[in-house]
Amino acid sequence: MTRVVIVGGGPGGYEAALVGSQLGGQVTLIDTDGLGGSAVLTDCVPSKTLIATAEVMTEVRESLELGVRFGTRGLEGREAANVDATVSVDLAAVNARVLGLARRQSEDICERIQRENVELVIGRGRLESPDRVVAETADGPRALEADMVLIATGAAPRQLATARPDGERILTWTQLYDLKELPERLIVVGSGVTGAEFASAYDALGCDVVLISSRDRVLPGEDADAAQVLEDVFTRRGMTVMSRSRAASVTRHGDSVEVTLADGRLVTGSHCLMAVGSVPNTADMGLAEAGVAVDEGGFITVDRVSRTSARGVYAAGDCTGVLPLASVAAMQGRIAMWHMLGDAVGPLDLMTVSSNVFTSPEIATVGVTQNQVDSGEVIARSVTLPLRGNPRAKMQGSRDGFVKLFCRSVTGIVIGGVVVAPRASELIYPVAMAVSERLTVDQVSQSFTVYPSMTGSIAEAARRLHGSRSIIS
Incomplete structure (x- = not known):
């Protein structure tokens, strides 16, 4: 043996x-x-459990658009529509x-x-x-x-010598679950997957969030179109996103923290999350x-x-x-x-590995990337379909996101895809199957999808690739 x-x-x-x-x-x-x-x-299971609560908070807040009303008994019409949804979170219970x-x-x-x-x-x-x-x-x-x-x-x-976590105000992502109350103002240093996920979650939970990125955009390692959608959503929801801003040090002053940027600017908050890699x-x-x-x-x-x-x-x-x-x-x-x-x-x-960023909306990817196509490393055709054209997305009030497919120029074999949408982690599976099994766009498009459904956009993207040119609609 x-x-x-x-x-x-x-x-x-x-x-x-x-x-x-x-x-x-x-x-x-x-x-x-x-x-x-x-x-x-300390990572996937806890963070995604926290994010599940954040998703509910987002859905509740955005349900006003769907006609859901909170505390509007006795009110009608426009008067009811103007009532705020007062929903809060018990962070101690969540954690x-x-x-x-x-x-x-x-x-x-x-x-x-x-x-x-x-x-x-x-x-x-x-x-x-x-x-x-x-x-x-x-x-x-x-x-x-x-x-x-x-x-x-x-x-x-990873810990920086100039920003040592103390487990109370300066935190790593493994220490966030000890918090009993929602931070008054959370500064997130690092805009990679971990930083973006926690910034998105705490913003949804009702926290004032500042996201500090040393790069020119959030999620520098992800599809640029997807990252732009997410950054636009962050900004629209009130998050402060500071691009091209490198944190030099983080210090604690009693019940507050101060982040000093490389150019001398100061950012203050109640807590700081260090998300600078592993x-x-x-x-x-x-x-x-x-x-x-x-x-x-x-x-x-x-x-x-x-x-x-x-x-x-x-x-x-x-x-x-x-x-x-x-x-x-x-x-x-x-x-x-x-x-x-x-x-x-x-x-x-690794070309068959699906990955997902659990932000709101989620970003899921598999196979070749836009960078590989743009650089000429991979010769491919592509199509991008905005989510706002999907009937199920309209019904659910989802307007941020898209479906993008890549296929071989001659054979039409699906070699990659990006989905930006609620539950993109589930929607990427048929694309991953197509990539791993080397299905053509015609084979994908000829499979039935439920109407209405988000997956309908995947089939529609495949149908539009039955041709010879890249499409962006």
Whole structure:
């Protein structure tokens, strides 16, 4: 029986453990912070639970347009329409639910792991060699001999020397869930996915939000058209977006914080969220001694089947820096197990990975990007359909967003797409299926969609690509 030792219990680790046990391996999983890792305990599950509450707040506020009235008994017509919807949020109750759900999800994973005969060791693992792992446990060090090793230790919020989090007023995204009251004014430093998501959520919860971006727009790594829609929505809803503004330092003054920008400007608020990226949890793990190569940022170097430079040692998840998504971490972990235990396996294909930004509206993408097409790296035709033309969107009062499809110029094979809409994370799936299965626009357009539905825009975009030119409508 192959002895497999996994270090780290996040998606990359626990999903790999389940596959390893299924394939007959003797699997030991070393974890220190709780199964599920940051994805379950401090990142994906908690943040998206908070965002679910924010979505409800947004829907309630915007329901006035649909004829819904609050506190208007006895009022009629225009008088009723002018009454404000006074809806507030109990942040302490929201965060209690957030943390409770994350804890229960972690417990569910732990139960599943144990049912599948995976040995769980609570402690911090480090490599003594490619075939020997030592776990530092409460009862002392425990040495584990291994035929194969998987490292899945994840990443942690990056901290700046000039903006040290104190857990009260200057916060990382892992510390937000300790708040009992809504910040009076929240300054978010960083306009990547994490910064944009929390800025969007706290704005919807009723907080005055300032979003500081060092780049010329929010979400610099996303589709430019999609980012522009989101920035327009942020501004329309009253958020302050400061582009081309680099934060030099953050200091606390009692119950307030002060952000000093590189050009000398000052921004004050009650709280500051630092969302300036992540660093891999790879320090002091014996990687160099075991022959595991890392890049200059500390991320473990892996190939498309998750192998590191050390024979018999694999790595998965955020510690590899491949793509910081829970879905990618889980797939890297599964691929590692399939490969190390001799099962059928296909290399990781990032062009089929769907990703989503959980803002309001959401931004979902898969496959090739607009930048790749504009630069000539990929030759493709495209179509962009604004959401305001979709009948279901009109019924729901949704006007911000679009559907964009890319296809091969000659064959019409779908190679990418962008959806900006409410629940874009669900709408991207048919596009992802088309990309992964190499469907043509004709095949997509000939599939029935429900009328009226948001997915109707995907089929319509495919129909419009039955031709020879790119279309923007």
